[in-house]
Amino acid sequence: MEYVSPEGLRLDGRRPMEMRQIRAEIGAVSKADGSAIFEMGNTKVIAAVYGPREVQNRNQQISSHALVRCEYSMANFSTGDRMRKPKGDRRSTEISLVIRQTMEACILTHLLPRSQIDIYVQVLQADGGTRSACINAATLALADAGIPMRDLVTSCSAGYLNSTPLLDLNYVEDSAGGPDVTLGILPKLDKVTLLQMDSKLPIDILENVMQLAIEGCKAIANYIREVLLENTKQLEYRRGV
Amino acid sequence: METKSSSSSTNLVDQSVCPGDVILDLSNMTNQTIKLGGGLRQDCDAISVMKAGRLRFSKPNKYWVENSQKRYVPHAEDSVLGIVVDSRSDNFLVDIKGPALAFLPVLAFEGGTRRNIPRFEIGTLIYARVVKANPGMNPELACTDASGKAAEFGALKDGYMFECTTGLSRMLLSSPTCPVLDALGKKLSFEIAVGLNGRVWVSAASPQTTIVVANAIMNSETLSGAQQRIMVEKLLERIH
Numbered sequence: 001m002e003y004v005s006p007e008g009l010r011l012d013g014r015r016p017m018e019m020r021q022i023r024a025e026i027g028a029v030s031k032a033d034g035s036a037i038f039e040m041g042n043t044k045v046i047a048a049v050y051g052p053r054e055v056q057n058r059n060q061q062i063s064s065h066a067l068v069r070c071e072y073s074m075a076n077f078s079t080g081d082r083m084r085k086p087k088g089d090r091r092s093t094e095i096s097l098v099i100r101q102t103m104e105a106c107i108l109t110h111l112l113p114r115s116q117i118d119i120y121v122q123v124l125q126a127d128g129g130t131r132s133a134c135i136n137a138a139t140l141a142l143a144d145a146g147i148p149m150r151d152l153v154t155s156c157s158a159g160y161l162n163s164t165p166l167l168d169l170n171y172v173e174d175s176a177g178g179p180d181v182t183l184g185i186l187p188k189l190d191k192v193t194l195l196q197m198d199s200k201l202p203i204d205i206l207e208n209v210m211q212l213a214i215e216g217c218k219a220i221a222n223y224i225r226e227v228l229l230e231n232t233k234q235l236e237y238r239r240g241v
Numbered sequence: 242m243e244t245k246s247s248s249s250s251t252n253l254v255d256q257s258v259c260p261g262d263v264i265l266d267l268s269n270m271t272n273q274t275i276k277l278g279g280g281l282r283q284d285c286d287a288i289s290v291m292k293a294g295r296l297r298f299s300k301p302n303k304y305w306v307e308n309s310q311k312r313y314v315p316h317a318e319d320s321v322l323g324i325v326v327d328s329r330s331d332n333f334l335v336d337i338k339g340p341a342l343a344f345l346p347v348l349a350f351e352g353g354t355r356r357n358i359p360r361f362e363i364g365t366l367i368y369a370r371v372v373k374a375n376p377g378m379n380p381e382l383a384c385t386d387a388s389g390k391a392a393e394f395g396a397l398k399d400g401y402m403f404e405c406t407t408g409l410s411r412m413l414l415s416s417p418t419c420p421v422l423d424a425l426g427k428k429l430s431f432e433i434a435v436g437l438n439g440r441v442w443v444s445a446a447s448p449q450t451t452i453v454v455a456n457a458i459m460n461s462e463t464l465s466g467a468q469q470r471i472m473v474e475k476l477l478e479r480i481h
Contacts, residue, residue, distance in 0.1 A: 034311070143259070145312065189261065229259060233257050
């Protein structure tokens with residue numbers, strides 16, 4: 001199957017280095033301490049953060065820093081075929097772990113000892129790049145909750161199909177079986193917090209694909225910053241400060 | 242010693258900032274003392290932001306990030322509204338919406354001795370002052386002011402308690418008086434206790450007044466001063 005046409009267009013009409021349209025909204029869940037909705041094309045994710053709060057299970061309490069818990073799930077209606085087991089399966093457990101480790105890299109847990117931070121992420125609509133969207137949504141929700149962070153974490157996927165590096169893969173491109181790199185970075189600190197790859201890729205091509213993913217992450221970081229700053233400004237403006 | 246802040250910092254004061262933003266570079270600042278408030282941290286030679294909000298500066302040398310959140314981070318000398326969740330022999334465990342439960346010693350009351358230990362049922366609402374707030378230990382409360390007098394602290398009877406953001410509670414306690422409280426106070430008679438932890442207690446003669454005051458305060462978070470006054474007028478029109 002041809003994923004990139006001779007004119008250099010992908011199946012959904014994007015250029016190889018073009019991202020899907022992104023949209024974010026803060027404060028979607030009123031009862032949560034912090035929440036956000038993040039959309040990347042047809043992928044739609046909601047994240048809610050609770051904490052820092054008292055550790056529920058005393059055996060898990062850590063005296064030196066905060067305990068970060070994460071739960072990833074997919075809504076039954078998120079995919080074309082109705083999902084039988086939206087959470088608790090191996091894939092969900094693995095993605096929960098990935099998100100937790102990625103977020104722990106940016107949260108200043110030592111400032112909140114003996115407390116617990118819960119991150120709940122649910123995929124409302126899946127069209128490839130769900131773990132990237134989840135990380136971006138979780139970052140926004142953590143910032144909304146006022147949890148101290150080193151930097152914002154942003155994530156983006158990139159792949160290599162038809163001898164062309166592609167940015168921000170959708171479901172069709174993702175399931176083509178080609179290499180799929182998911183990258184998470186701290187944009188201001190220039191540090192990588194997540195790097196995952198399915199399939200094999202020559203090292204020189206990997207560098208190109210990674211560079212493409214980094215550019216995507218930085219573009220998302222700029223957008224997330226704008227959303228956060230706009231949210232703060234709006235609140236201040238409304239109050240007439 | 243007065244701080245001559247770097248150009249980057251001067252540009253960011255009173256601006257919205259995000260986690261990771263560097264507001265001060267210490268490498269080109271010598272023999273200058275600066276005080277860091279909430280939301281800022283020192284990372285090697287840079288002062289960086291760790292919470293989204295608005296950067297504030299107070300002369301001569303204080304920087305902090307002003308933000309609004311639902312959870313409360315305890316600070317000494319803050320007045321808070323807590324709910325008693327457990328009673329021990331020597332202290333009460335109080336929920337102050339923070340990362341950990343706070344301790345309220347049974348002797349931390351005016352004239353507190355072993356003979357007149359107060360009895361609080363679980364669920365009692367208490368207005369208290371944060372005495373100690375260290376990261377490694379539970380916060381400690383007291384129902385007395387610095388001189389040992391009860392002042393306005395203690396258990397709050399009757400009334401209605403609701404939760405809001407920490408930003409709104411700071412706004413309600415700001416000076417000059419917040420427009421919404423000013424407008425309500427001219428027309429209605431009520432008692433109010435605002436905790437910096439984002440809890441507000443309102444007590445009035447009639448439930449109707451209590452509900453009006455509570456709704457007006459909850460609606461005021463996203464309104465400017467003029468809008469708050471208009472909103473209060475409209476609410477009062479309905480009940481009179």
